[in-house]
Amino acid sequence: MGEFFHVPSDLQHSYLGLVGWHLEEALIPVLAGLLLALPLAQLCVRLRWLYPPVLWVTTVLYAIPSLAFFVVLINWTGQSEITVMIPLTLYSLVVLVPAIVDGVRSVPEETHAAATAMGFGPVRRYLQVELPIAVPAIFAGLRVATVSSISLVSVGALIGNQGALGNLLADSMFYHRPILAVSSVVTTAVLAMAVDALLVLCRRLLTPWTPPARERGRGAPVSVPAVAEEAR
Amino acid sequence: MIRFESVTKRYPDGTVAVDGLSLEIPDRSITVLVGPSGCGKTTSLRMVNRMIEPSGGRILLDGEDVQQQPVHTLRRSMGYVIQHAGLFPHRTVADNIATVPRLLGWDRRRARSRALELMERVGLDTALARRYPYQLSGGQQQRVGVARALAADPPVLLMDEPFSAVDPIVRKGLQEELLRIQQELGKTIVFVTHDIDEAIRLGDMIAVLRTGGRLAQYAPPDRLLSAPADAFVEDFLGADRGIRRLSFFTSGGLELSSAPVVGEDDAPPDLPTAPYLLVVDGDRRPLGWADPKRRAAGDRTLIPYGRSFPAERGSLREALDSAVLSPTGWAVAVDGDGRAVGVVSQEAVAAAIRAAHAGQGGAPEDAEPAGVR
The missing domain is CATH 3.40.50.300 (P-loop containing nucleotide triphosphate hydrolases)
Structure with missing residues:
Protein backbone atom coordinates (compact mmCIF):
# COMPACT_ATOMS: atom_id res chain seq x y z
CA MET A 1 0.00 0.00 0.00
CA GLY A 2 2.96 2.28 0.66
CA GLU A 3 3.81 1.93 -3.03
CA PHE A 4 0.49 3.54 -3.89
CA PHE A 5 1.28 6.73 -2.01
CA HIS A 6 5.00 6.80 -2.80
CA VAL A 7 5.81 9.51 -5.29
CA PRO A 8 9.18 9.34 -7.12
CA SER A 9 11.50 12.12 -5.98
CA ASP A 10 11.87 13.62 -9.47
CA LEU A 11 8.31 14.95 -9.17
CA GLN A 12 9.37 17.12 -6.20
CA HIS A 13 6.05 16.62 -4.45
CA SER A 14 4.53 14.41 -1.81
CA TYR A 15 1.37 12.46 -2.63
CA LEU A 16 -0.81 15.03 -0.89
CA GLY A 17 1.22 17.80 -2.50
CA LEU A 18 0.30 16.37 -5.90
CA VAL A 19 -3.34 16.16 -4.88
CA GLY A 20 -3.36 19.82 -3.79
CA TRP A 21 -1.60 20.92 -6.92
CA HIS A 22 -3.99 18.88 -9.05
CA LEU A 23 -6.99 20.55 -7.43
CA GLU A 24 -5.48 23.97 -7.94
CA GLU A 25 -4.79 23.34 -11.61
CA ALA A 26 -8.29 21.93 -12.14
CA LEU A 27 -10.41 24.33 -10.11
CA ILE A 28 -8.85 27.69 -10.97
CA PRO A 29 -9.77 27.21 -14.66
CA VAL A 30 -13.38 26.35 -13.72
CA LEU A 31 -13.58 29.46 -11.55
CA ALA A 32 -12.06 31.59 -14.30
CA GLY A 33 -14.43 29.95 -16.78
CA LEU A 34 -17.39 30.82 -14.56
CA LEU A 35 -16.27 34.46 -14.31
CA LEU A 36 -16.00 34.61 -18.10
CA ALA A 37 -19.21 32.69 -18.73
CA LEU A 38 -21.48 34.80 -16.48
CA PRO A 39 -21.21 38.05 -18.47
CA LEU A 40 -20.98 36.15 -21.76
CA ALA A 41 -24.16 34.21 -20.99
CA GLN A 42 -25.96 37.37 -19.91
CA LEU A 43 -25.03 38.98 -23.23
CA CYS A 44 -26.41 35.90 -25.00
CA VAL A 45 -29.67 36.18 -23.06
CA ARG A 46 -29.98 39.87 -23.86
CA LEU A 47 -28.94 39.63 -27.50
CA ARG A 48 -30.51 36.47 -28.78
CA TRP A 49 -28.61 36.55 -32.09
CA LEU A 50 -25.32 36.32 -30.21
CA TYR A 51 -26.05 32.94 -28.65
CA PRO A 52 -25.59 30.65 -31.71
CA PRO A 53 -22.21 32.13 -32.72
CA VAL A 54 -20.98 32.06 -29.10
CA LEU A 55 -22.02 28.41 -28.81
CA TRP A 56 -20.23 27.69 -32.07
CA VAL A 57 -17.01 29.31 -30.91
CA THR A 58 -17.02 27.51 -27.54
CA THR A 59 -17.63 24.20 -29.29
CA VAL A 60 -14.79 24.78 -31.76
CA LEU A 61 -12.46 25.71 -28.86
CA TYR A 62 -13.46 22.49 -27.12
CA ALA A 63 -12.60 20.53 -30.26
CA ILE A 64 -9.01 21.82 -30.33
CA PRO A 65 -6.75 19.26 -28.62
CA SER A 66 -4.92 20.59 -25.59
CA LEU A 67 -1.63 19.60 -27.17
CA ALA A 68 -2.29 22.09 -29.98
CA PHE A 69 -2.99 24.79 -27.38
CA PHE A 70 0.26 23.95 -25.59
CA VAL A 71 2.26 24.29 -28.80
CA VAL A 72 0.88 27.78 -29.36
CA LEU A 73 0.88 28.94 -25.74
CA ILE A 74 4.32 27.67 -24.82
CA ASN A 75 5.87 30.63 -26.69
CA TRP A 76 4.11 33.01 -24.36
CA THR A 77 3.58 31.31 -21.07
CA GLY A 78 6.35 28.70 -21.16
CA GLN A 79 6.25 25.28 -19.51
CA SER A 80 4.05 26.49 -16.67
CA GLU A 81 0.76 25.84 -14.95
CA ILE A 82 -0.71 28.80 -16.80
CA THR A 83 -0.16 26.99 -20.09
CA VAL A 84 -2.20 24.08 -18.75
CA MET A 85 -4.94 26.22 -17.19
CA ILE A 86 -5.69 28.44 -20.18
CA PRO A 87 -7.07 25.65 -22.39
CA LEU A 88 -8.93 24.16 -19.41
CA THR A 89 -10.58 27.53 -18.84
CA LEU A 90 -11.66 27.72 -22.47
CA TYR A 91 -12.94 24.13 -22.40
CA SER A 92 -15.17 24.88 -19.40
CA LEU A 93 -17.03 27.52 -21.41
CA VAL A 94 -18.63 24.90 -23.64
CA VAL A 95 -20.57 23.62 -20.62
CA LEU A 96 -20.93 26.74 -18.50
CA VAL A 97 -22.26 29.21 -21.08
CA PRO A 98 -25.26 27.08 -22.14
CA ALA A 99 -25.90 26.07 -18.52
CA ILE A 100 -26.17 29.68 -17.41
CA VAL A 101 -28.16 30.76 -20.47
CA ASP A 102 -30.64 27.92 -19.93
CA GLY A 103 -30.78 28.69 -16.23
CA VAL A 104 -31.57 32.35 -16.73
CA ARG A 105 -34.07 31.51 -19.45
CA SER A 106 -35.76 29.01 -17.14
CA VAL A 107 -37.08 31.88 -15.04
CA PRO A 108 -40.85 31.56 -15.57
CA GLU A 109 -42.30 34.29 -17.76
CA GLU A 110 -44.76 35.32 -15.05
CA THR A 111 -42.01 35.55 -12.42
CA HIS A 112 -40.07 37.77 -14.78
CA ALA A 113 -43.15 39.91 -15.47
CA ALA A 114 -43.97 40.10 -11.76
CA ALA A 115 -40.43 41.32 -10.99
CA THR A 116 -40.70 43.99 -13.67
CA ALA A 117 -44.15 45.02 -12.48
CA MET A 118 -42.90 45.44 -8.93
CA GLY A 119 -40.31 47.94 -10.06
CA PHE A 120 -37.13 45.86 -10.31
CA GLY A 121 -34.59 47.48 -12.64
CA PRO A 122 -32.63 45.21 -15.01
CA VAL A 123 -29.53 44.94 -12.80
CA ARG A 124 -31.45 44.26 -9.61
CA ARG A 125 -33.66 41.78 -11.43
CA TYR A 126 -30.58 39.94 -12.74
CA LEU A 127 -28.87 39.76 -9.35
CA GLN A 128 -31.89 39.14 -7.14
CA VAL A 129 -34.17 37.09 -9.36
CA GLU A 130 -32.62 35.63 -12.50
CA LEU A 131 -29.24 34.56 -11.14
CA PRO A 132 -30.56 32.91 -7.95
CA ILE A 133 -33.19 31.02 -9.93
CA ALA A 134 -30.45 29.90 -12.37
CA VAL A 135 -28.34 28.44 -9.54
CA PRO A 136 -29.44 24.81 -9.99
CA ALA A 137 -28.70 24.96 -13.72
CA ILE A 138 -25.38 26.70 -13.12
CA PHE A 139 -24.38 24.02 -10.64
CA ALA A 140 -25.31 21.30 -13.10
CA GLY A 141 -22.87 22.93 -15.53
CA LEU A 142 -20.24 23.46 -12.85
CA ARG A 143 -20.30 19.79 -11.95
CA VAL A 144 -19.64 18.63 -15.50
CA ALA A 145 -16.99 21.31 -16.03
CA THR A 146 -15.23 20.47 -12.76
CA VAL A 147 -15.10 16.73 -13.25
CA SER A 148 -13.86 17.11 -16.80
CA SER A 149 -11.28 19.66 -15.71
CA ILE A 150 -9.98 17.33 -12.98
CA SER A 151 -9.47 14.57 -15.52
CA LEU A 152 -7.91 16.86 -18.13
CA VAL A 153 -5.22 18.35 -15.87
CA SER A 154 -3.14 15.20 -16.34
CA VAL A 155 -2.31 16.18 -19.92
CA GLY A 156 -0.04 18.83 -18.42
CA ALA A 157 2.48 16.01 -17.90
CA LEU A 158 3.32 16.49 -21.57
CA ILE A 159 4.88 19.91 -21.02
CA GLY A 160 7.53 19.33 -18.43
CA ASN A 161 5.66 17.65 -15.62
CA GLN A 162 2.90 20.25 -15.28
CA GLY A 163 0.18 17.62 -14.96
CA ALA A 164 0.12 17.15 -11.17
CA LEU A 165 -1.28 13.61 -10.65
CA GLY A 166 -0.79 13.10 -14.39
CA ASN A 167 2.96 13.25 -13.84
CA LEU A 168 2.63 9.89 -12.10
CA LEU A 169 1.43 8.40 -15.37
CA ALA A 170 4.54 9.63 -17.15
CA ASP A 171 6.76 8.32 -14.33
CA SER A 172 4.98 4.99 -14.45
CA MET A 173 6.28 4.61 -18.00
CA PHE A 174 9.80 5.90 -17.31
CA TYR A 175 10.30 3.68 -14.30
CA HIS A 176 8.17 0.74 -15.48
CA ARG A 177 6.14 0.93 -12.29
CA PRO A 178 2.46 0.24 -13.15
CA ILE A 179 1.44 1.01 -9.56
CA LEU A 180 2.15 4.68 -10.25
CA ALA A 181 -0.37 4.64 -13.11
CA VAL A 182 -2.95 2.96 -10.89
CA SER A 183 -2.29 5.51 -8.16
CA SER A 184 -2.68 8.37 -10.67
CA VAL A 185 -5.92 7.10 -12.16
CA VAL A 186 -7.56 6.03 -8.92
CA THR A 187 -6.62 9.22 -7.10
CA THR A 188 -7.90 11.38 -9.95
CA ALA A 189 -11.20 9.50 -10.01
CA VAL A 190 -11.65 9.71 -6.23
CA LEU A 191 -10.80 13.40 -6.34
CA ALA A 192 -13.39 14.00 -9.07
CA MET A 193 -16.08 12.18 -7.13
CA ALA A 194 -15.25 13.98 -3.89
CA VAL A 195 -15.33 17.43 -5.47
CA ASP A 196 -18.55 16.54 -7.27
CA ALA A 197 -20.15 15.47 -3.99
CA LEU A 198 -19.03 18.76 -2.46
CA LEU A 199 -20.68 20.69 -5.28
CA VAL A 200 -23.93 18.78 -4.78
CA LEU A 201 -23.81 19.65 -1.10
CA CYS A 202 -23.16 23.32 -1.90
CA ARG A 203 -26.08 23.42 -4.27
CA ARG A 204 -28.41 21.91 -1.70
CA LEU A 205 -27.37 24.49 0.85
CA LEU A 206 -27.77 27.31 -1.66
CA THR A 207 -31.16 26.22 -2.95
CA PRO A 208 -33.43 25.08 -0.14
CA TRP A 209 -36.26 26.27 -2.36
CA THR A 210 -36.10 23.52 -4.97
CA PRO A 211 -38.72 20.78 -4.78
CA PRO A 212 -37.33 17.41 -3.63
CA ALA A 213 -38.13 15.80 -6.99
CA ARG A 214 -35.46 17.99 -8.49
CA GLU A 215 -32.90 16.98 -5.87
CA ARG A 216 -32.86 13.45 -7.19
CA GLY A 217 -32.19 14.62 -10.73
CA ARG A 218 -28.79 15.66 -11.89
CA GLY A 219 -29.41 19.18 -10.78
CA ALA A 220 -30.58 20.30 -14.17
CA PRO A 221 -33.59 22.56 -13.97
CA VAL A 222 -36.13 19.83 -14.59
CA SER A 223 -37.91 22.68 -15.86
CA VAL A 224 -40.00 25.19 -14.58
CA PRO A 225 -43.18 23.38 -14.71
CA ALA A 226 -45.52 22.94 -17.53
CA VAL A 227 -47.42 25.92 -16.23
CA ALA A 228 -44.70 28.18 -17.53
CA GLU A 229 -45.14 26.65 -20.94
CA GLU A 230 -48.87 27.18 -20.84
CA ALA A 231 -48.39 30.83 -20.12
CA ARG A 232 -46.46 31.37 -23.32
CA MET B 1 -58.96 57.78 -11.18
CA SER B 247 -78.46 37.90 -9.44
CA PHE B 248 -78.90 41.64 -9.30
CA PHE B 249 -82.40 41.57 -7.83
CA THR B 250 -82.77 40.95 -4.13
CA SER B 251 -84.89 38.11 -2.83
CA GLY B 252 -85.85 40.31 0.11
CA GLY B 253 -89.17 41.29 -1.46
CA LEU B 254 -90.50 37.77 -1.89
CA GLU B 255 -93.62 36.98 0.11
CA LEU B 256 -92.72 33.97 2.17
CA SER B 257 -95.36 31.80 3.66
CA SER B 258 -94.46 30.26 6.97
CA ALA B 259 -97.70 28.36 7.57
CA PRO B 260 -96.58 25.09 5.86
CA VAL B 261 -93.44 24.92 8.00
CA VAL B 262 -93.98 22.29 10.69
CA GLY B 263 -91.86 20.76 13.39
CA GLU B 264 -90.73 17.17 13.13
CA ASP B 265 -92.97 15.97 15.93
CA ASP B 266 -95.83 18.43 15.53
CA ALA B 267 -99.19 17.28 14.36
CA PRO B 268 -99.72 18.29 10.74
CA PRO B 269 -101.77 21.48 10.67
CA ASP B 270 -105.04 21.58 8.84
CA LEU B 271 -104.04 23.44 5.68
CA PRO B 272 -106.23 22.44 2.79
CA THR B 273 -104.48 24.91 0.46
CA ALA B 274 -100.92 23.72 1.07
CA PRO B 275 -99.97 20.83 -1.21
CA TYR B 276 -96.81 20.13 0.82
CA LEU B 277 -95.48 20.72 4.30
CA LEU B 278 -91.87 21.63 5.06
CA VAL B 279 -90.70 19.57 8.00
CA VAL B 280 -88.05 21.19 10.21
CA ASP B 281 -86.01 19.92 13.15
CA GLY B 282 -85.90 21.34 16.67
CA ASP B 283 -83.62 24.19 15.49
CA ARG B 284 -86.00 24.91 12.61
CA ARG B 285 -83.48 23.63 10.08
CA PRO B 286 -85.28 22.22 7.02
CA LEU B 287 -85.38 18.42 6.77
CA GLY B 288 -87.57 17.81 3.75
CA TRP B 289 -91.06 18.01 2.28
CA ALA B 290 -93.97 15.87 3.36
CA ASP B 291 -97.30 15.13 1.75
CA PRO B 292 -99.90 16.34 4.33
CA LYS B 293 -102.38 13.53 3.68
CA ARG B 294 -99.78 10.77 3.94
CA ARG B 295 -98.25 12.38 6.99
CA ALA B 296 -101.69 12.48 8.63
CA ALA B 297 -101.90 8.76 7.89
CA GLY B 298 -98.59 8.20 9.73
CA ASP B 299 -96.21 8.01 6.75
CA ARG B 300 -93.09 9.89 7.82
CA THR B 301 -91.08 9.72 4.59
CA LEU B 302 -89.66 13.05 3.49
CA ILE B 303 -88.97 14.38 0.01
CA PRO B 304 -85.53 16.05 -0.23
CA TYR B 305 -85.91 19.82 -0.52
CA GLY B 306 -82.95 20.40 -2.82
CA ARG B 307 -81.37 23.64 -1.77
CA SER B 308 -82.42 26.60 0.32
CA PHE B 309 -81.78 30.30 -0.39
CA PRO B 310 -80.99 33.18 1.96
CA ALA B 311 -84.26 34.99 2.62
CA GLU B 312 -82.89 38.52 3.07
CA ARG B 313 -79.40 38.61 1.53
CA GLY B 314 -80.16 36.35 -1.41
CA SER B 315 -81.01 37.18 -5.00
CA LEU B 316 -83.97 36.23 -7.16
CA ARG B 317 -81.55 33.95 -9.02
CA GLU B 318 -80.92 31.93 -5.88
CA ALA B 319 -84.64 31.87 -5.06
CA LEU B 320 -85.52 30.69 -8.56
CA ASP B 321 -82.77 28.09 -8.46
CA SER B 322 -84.06 26.80 -5.15
CA ALA B 323 -87.62 26.61 -6.48
CA VAL B 324 -86.54 24.83 -9.67
CA LEU B 325 -84.39 22.33 -7.76
CA SER B 326 -87.08 21.49 -5.28
CA PRO B 327 -89.17 18.49 -6.40
CA THR B 328 -92.26 20.19 -5.04
CA GLY B 329 -91.70 23.42 -6.95
CA TRP B 330 -91.44 25.39 -3.71
CA ALA B 331 -88.28 27.21 -2.64
CA VAL B 332 -87.08 27.08 0.97
CA ALA B 333 -85.94 30.40 2.46
CA VAL B 334 -83.55 30.35 5.41
CA ASP B 335 -82.09 33.02 7.65
CA GLY B 336 -78.40 33.64 8.32
CA ASP B 337 -78.20 30.66 10.67
CA GLY B 338 -79.81 28.24 8.24
CA ARG B 339 -83.22 28.23 10.00
CA ALA B 340 -86.24 27.96 7.71
CA VAL B 341 -88.22 31.19 7.66
CA GLY B 342 -90.73 30.28 4.99
CA VAL B 343 -91.43 28.82 1.59
CA VAL B 344 -92.31 30.39 -1.73
CA SER B 345 -93.67 28.83 -4.93
CA GLN B 346 -92.15 28.97 -8.41
CA GLU B 347 -95.15 31.02 -9.48
CA ALA B 348 -94.53 33.57 -6.74
CA VAL B 349 -90.84 33.83 -7.72
CA ALA B 350 -91.85 34.31 -11.37
CA ALA B 351 -94.24 37.08 -10.34
CA ALA B 352 -91.49 38.75 -8.34
CA ILE B 353 -89.20 38.61 -11.41
CA ARG B 354 -91.86 40.28 -13.56
CA ALA B 355 -92.36 42.91 -10.87
CA ALA B 356 -88.61 43.51 -10.62
CA HIS B 357 -88.31 44.00 -14.37
CA ALA B 358 -91.32 46.30 -14.42
CA GLY B 359 -89.93 48.25 -11.49
CA GLN B 360 -86.86 49.02 -13.52
CA GLY B 361 -88.96 50.75 -16.15
CA GLY B 362 -86.43 50.09 -18.87
CA ALA B 363 -83.74 52.09 -17.09
CA PRO B 364 -81.72 49.29 -15.51
CA GLU B 365 -78.72 51.48 -14.72
CA ASP B 366 -80.73 53.01 -11.88
CA ALA B 367 -81.26 49.64 -10.29
CA GLU B 368 -79.64 48.96 -6.97
CA PRO B 369 -77.72 45.74 -7.34
CA ALA B 370 -78.42 43.17 -4.69
CA GLY B 371 -75.72 42.67 -2.12
CA VAL B 372 -74.99 39.18 -3.29
CA ARG B 373 -73.75 38.60 -6.79
Missing part, protein backbone atom coordinates in the same frame (compact mmCIF):
# COMPACT_ATOMS: atom_id res chain seq x y z
CA ILE B 2 -57.34 56.05 -14.14
CA ARG B 3 -58.32 57.47 -17.50
CA PHE B 4 -57.57 55.97 -20.91
CA GLU B 5 -57.64 58.63 -23.63
CA SER B 6 -57.83 57.07 -27.11
CA VAL B 7 -55.04 54.68 -26.20
CA THR B 8 -53.65 52.66 -29.09
CA LYS B 9 -50.98 49.99 -29.18
CA ARG B 10 -49.68 49.16 -32.61
CA TYR B 11 -46.67 46.87 -32.93
CA PRO B 12 -43.94 47.44 -35.54
CA ASP B 13 -45.24 44.48 -37.56
CA GLY B 14 -48.56 46.26 -37.96
CA THR B 15 -50.70 44.26 -35.52
CA VAL B 16 -52.99 46.44 -33.49
CA ALA B 17 -53.44 45.15 -29.95
CA VAL B 18 -55.47 48.07 -28.61
CA ASP B 19 -57.36 50.44 -30.85
CA GLY B 20 -58.42 53.86 -29.62
CA LEU B 21 -59.47 52.77 -26.13
CA SER B 22 -61.11 55.44 -23.99
CA LEU B 23 -62.20 54.48 -20.48
CA GLU B 24 -62.68 56.10 -17.13
CA ILE B 25 -61.89 53.76 -14.30
CA PRO B 26 -63.55 54.96 -11.11
CA ASP B 27 -61.65 55.05 -7.83
CA ARG B 28 -62.19 52.48 -5.11
CA SER B 29 -64.06 50.06 -7.32
CA ILE B 30 -63.37 46.96 -9.39
CA THR B 31 -63.26 47.51 -13.13
CA VAL B 32 -63.02 44.35 -15.21
CA LEU B 33 -61.55 44.20 -18.71
CA VAL B 34 -63.03 41.13 -20.35
CA GLY B 35 -62.90 39.68 -23.82
CA PRO B 36 -61.70 36.78 -25.96
CA SER B 37 -57.98 36.18 -26.45
CA GLY B 38 -56.38 38.76 -28.68
CA CYS B 39 -58.70 41.53 -27.54
CA GLY B 40 -55.87 43.54 -25.99
CA LYS B 41 -57.06 43.30 -22.40
CA THR B 42 -53.68 42.33 -20.95
CA THR B 43 -51.93 44.86 -23.17
CA SER B 44 -54.28 47.57 -21.88
CA LEU B 45 -53.55 46.58 -18.29
CA ARG B 46 -49.79 46.54 -18.83
CA MET B 47 -49.88 50.02 -20.32
CA VAL B 48 -51.15 51.35 -16.98
CA ASN B 49 -47.86 50.52 -15.22
CA ARG B 50 -45.85 51.02 -18.40
CA MET B 51 -44.75 47.43 -18.86
CA ILE B 52 -45.95 48.22 -22.37
CA GLU B 53 -45.82 51.74 -23.75
CA PRO B 54 -48.77 52.94 -25.84
CA SER B 55 -48.09 54.01 -29.41
CA GLY B 56 -50.88 56.56 -29.32
CA GLY B 57 -53.09 58.35 -26.79
CA ARG B 58 -52.32 58.57 -23.10
CA ILE B 59 -53.23 57.13 -19.73
CA LEU B 60 -53.83 59.50 -16.86
CA LEU B 61 -53.48 58.53 -13.24
CA ASP B 62 -55.18 61.14 -11.07
CA GLY B 63 -54.82 63.59 -13.93
CA GLU B 64 -51.14 62.92 -14.61
CA ASP B 65 -49.84 61.14 -17.67
CA VAL B 66 -48.23 57.91 -16.49
CA GLN B 67 -45.55 58.31 -19.16
CA GLN B 68 -44.34 61.44 -17.42
CA GLN B 69 -43.67 59.52 -14.20
CA PRO B 70 -40.48 57.66 -13.28
CA VAL B 71 -41.18 54.09 -14.27
CA HIS B 72 -39.97 52.25 -11.15
CA THR B 73 -41.72 54.66 -8.81
CA LEU B 74 -44.91 54.28 -10.82
CA ARG B 75 -44.73 50.48 -10.71
CA ARG B 76 -44.01 50.34 -6.99
CA SER B 77 -47.13 52.44 -6.42
CA MET B 78 -49.31 49.80 -8.09
CA GLY B 79 -49.87 46.26 -6.88
CA TYR B 80 -49.65 43.65 -9.61
CA VAL B 81 -51.11 40.16 -9.52
CA ILE B 82 -50.41 37.79 -12.37
CA GLN B 83 -51.66 34.40 -13.58
CA HIS B 84 -49.88 31.50 -11.83
CA ALA B 85 -48.97 34.10 -9.15
CA GLY B 86 -45.44 34.56 -10.56
CA LEU B 87 -43.94 34.13 -7.12
CA PHE B 88 -40.18 34.14 -6.68
CA PRO B 89 -39.47 30.43 -6.22
CA HIS B 90 -36.24 31.12 -4.33
CA ARG B 91 -37.84 33.30 -1.69
CA THR B 92 -39.98 32.29 1.24
CA VAL B 93 -43.62 33.31 1.42
CA ALA B 94 -42.83 36.15 3.81
CA ASP B 95 -39.94 37.38 1.66
CA ASN B 96 -42.11 37.25 -1.45
CA ILE B 97 -44.76 39.39 0.21
CA ALA B 98 -42.14 41.80 1.57
CA THR B 99 -40.62 42.40 -1.88
CA VAL B 100 -41.98 45.86 -2.63
CA PRO B 101 -41.63 47.20 0.94
CA ARG B 102 -37.97 46.10 0.81
CA LEU B 103 -37.54 47.80 -2.58
CA LEU B 104 -39.00 50.92 -1.01
CA GLY B 105 -36.33 50.74 1.67
CA TRP B 106 -38.33 49.48 4.66
CA ASP B 107 -36.17 47.75 7.24
CA ARG B 108 -36.30 43.97 7.46
CA ARG B 109 -38.32 43.81 10.65
CA ARG B 110 -41.03 46.21 9.53
CA ALA B 111 -41.32 44.49 6.13
CA ARG B 112 -41.63 41.13 7.82
CA SER B 113 -44.33 42.17 10.26
CA ARG B 114 -46.20 43.75 7.35
CA ALA B 115 -45.91 40.44 5.47
CA LEU B 116 -47.40 38.50 8.38
CA GLU B 117 -50.21 41.02 8.73
CA LEU B 118 -51.05 40.60 5.03
CA MET B 119 -50.98 36.82 5.24
CA GLU B 120 -53.77 37.05 7.77
CA ARG B 121 -55.67 39.52 5.65
CA VAL B 122 -55.69 37.22 2.61
CA GLY B 123 -56.61 34.18 4.70
CA LEU B 124 -53.23 32.44 4.89
CA ASP B 125 -51.96 30.68 7.99
CA THR B 126 -48.90 32.64 9.18
CA ALA B 127 -47.24 29.30 9.87
CA LEU B 128 -46.63 29.21 6.11
CA ALA B 129 -44.39 32.28 6.28
CA ARG B 130 -41.15 30.31 6.05
CA ARG B 131 -42.34 27.95 3.33
CA TYR B 132 -41.18 28.18 -0.26
CA PRO B 133 -43.68 28.58 -3.10
CA TYR B 134 -43.30 24.98 -4.28
CA GLN B 135 -44.65 23.85 -0.91
CA LEU B 136 -47.96 25.68 -1.44
CA SER B 137 -51.09 24.75 -3.37
CA GLY B 138 -52.11 26.78 -6.39
CA GLY B 139 -54.75 28.63 -4.41
CA GLN B 140 -52.32 29.44 -1.60
CA GLN B 141 -49.76 30.69 -4.12
CA GLN B 142 -52.34 33.00 -5.59
CA ARG B 143 -53.19 34.33 -2.13
CA VAL B 144 -49.51 35.05 -1.61
CA GLY B 145 -49.58 36.83 -4.98
CA VAL B 146 -52.43 39.05 -3.79
CA ALA B 147 -50.72 39.70 -0.44
CA ARG B 148 -47.51 40.63 -2.25
CA ALA B 149 -49.40 43.10 -4.43
CA LEU B 150 -50.98 44.71 -1.36
CA ALA B 151 -47.78 44.85 0.68
CA ALA B 152 -46.90 48.50 0.21
CA ASP B 153 -50.58 49.50 0.44
CA PRO B 154 -50.77 50.84 -3.13
CA PRO B 155 -53.94 52.71 -4.10
CA VAL B 156 -54.13 50.80 -7.38
CA LEU B 157 -54.19 47.05 -7.93
CA LEU B 158 -53.66 45.57 -11.40
CA MET B 159 -54.78 41.96 -11.72
CA ASP B 160 -54.02 39.98 -14.86
CA GLU B 161 -56.14 36.81 -15.00
CA PRO B 162 -55.10 36.10 -11.42
CA PHE B 163 -57.51 33.24 -10.78
CA SER B 164 -57.70 31.50 -14.13
CA ALA B 165 -55.14 28.80 -13.37
CA VAL B 166 -56.86 27.35 -10.31
CA ASP B 167 -59.76 24.94 -10.15
CA PRO B 168 -63.32 26.33 -10.04
CA ILE B 169 -63.89 25.76 -6.32
CA VAL B 170 -60.63 27.42 -5.31
CA ARG B 171 -61.35 30.20 -7.80
CA LYS B 172 -64.72 30.89 -6.20
CA GLY B 173 -63.05 31.09 -2.79
CA LEU B 174 -60.43 33.51 -4.11
CA GLN B 175 -63.11 35.67 -5.73
CA GLU B 176 -65.07 35.88 -2.50
CA GLU B 177 -61.87 36.71 -0.65
CA LEU B 178 -61.10 39.48 -3.12
CA LEU B 179 -64.57 41.00 -2.71
CA ARG B 180 -64.15 40.86 1.06
CA ILE B 181 -60.71 42.46 0.93
CA GLN B 182 -62.02 45.10 -1.44
CA GLN B 183 -64.81 45.91 1.01
CA GLU B 184 -62.21 46.45 3.71
CA LEU B 185 -59.57 48.27 1.68
CA GLY B 186 -61.40 50.03 -1.16
CA LYS B 187 -58.64 49.84 -3.76
CA THR B 188 -58.92 50.93 -7.36
CA ILE B 189 -58.74 47.54 -9.02
CA VAL B 190 -58.31 46.86 -12.73
CA PHE B 191 -58.99 43.19 -13.31
CA VAL B 192 -58.39 41.31 -16.56
CA THR B 193 -60.18 38.04 -17.32
CA HIS B 194 -61.55 36.06 -20.25
CA ASP B 195 -64.27 34.61 -18.04
CA ILE B 196 -67.50 36.60 -18.29
CA ASP B 197 -68.91 34.96 -15.15
CA GLU B 198 -65.92 36.13 -13.18
CA ALA B 199 -66.36 39.61 -14.66
CA ILE B 200 -70.00 39.74 -13.61
CA ARG B 201 -69.28 38.36 -10.18
CA LEU B 202 -66.48 40.82 -9.41
CA GLY B 203 -66.96 43.89 -11.54
CA ASP B 204 -68.50 47.18 -10.49
CA MET B 205 -67.89 48.20 -14.09
CA ILE B 206 -67.16 45.88 -17.00
CA ALA B 207 -65.39 46.79 -20.23
CA VAL B 208 -66.03 44.20 -22.93
CA LEU B 209 -63.28 44.26 -25.55
CA ARG B 210 -63.47 42.62 -28.93
CA THR B 211 -60.67 41.06 -30.96
CA GLY B 212 -58.49 43.78 -32.43
CA GLY B 213 -58.54 45.81 -29.25
CA ARG B 214 -61.76 47.77 -29.64
CA LEU B 215 -64.13 48.56 -26.80
CA ALA B 216 -67.49 46.89 -27.40
CA GLN B 217 -69.31 48.06 -24.29
CA TYR B 218 -68.50 49.67 -20.97
CA ALA B 219 -71.22 49.30 -18.36
CA PRO B 220 -72.07 47.96 -14.91
CA PRO B 221 -72.77 44.20 -15.00
CA ASP B 222 -76.52 44.53 -14.57
CA ARG B 223 -76.72 46.94 -17.49
CA LEU B 224 -74.51 44.69 -19.57
CA LEU B 225 -76.84 41.73 -19.00
CA SER B 226 -80.04 43.66 -19.60
CA ALA B 227 -78.91 45.73 -22.57
CA PRO B 228 -75.94 44.30 -24.46
CA ALA B 229 -74.72 46.88 -26.96
CA ASP B 230 -74.53 44.56 -29.94
CA ALA B 231 -74.55 40.97 -31.15
CA PHE B 232 -70.90 40.44 -30.15
CA VAL B 233 -71.52 41.39 -26.53
CA GLU B 234 -74.72 39.37 -26.46
CA ASP B 235 -72.93 36.36 -27.83
CA PHE B 236 -70.05 36.79 -25.41
CA LEU B 237 -72.45 36.97 -22.46
CA GLY B 238 -73.78 33.53 -23.34
CA ALA B 239 -77.21 31.98 -23.50
CA ASP B 240 -78.45 32.45 -19.94
CA ARG B 241 -77.93 36.15 -19.38
CA GLY B 242 -81.58 36.57 -18.39
CA ILE B 243 -81.14 34.10 -15.56
CA ARG B 244 -77.79 35.56 -14.56
CA ARG B 245 -79.23 39.03 -14.42
CA LEU B 246 -81.56 37.84 -11.66
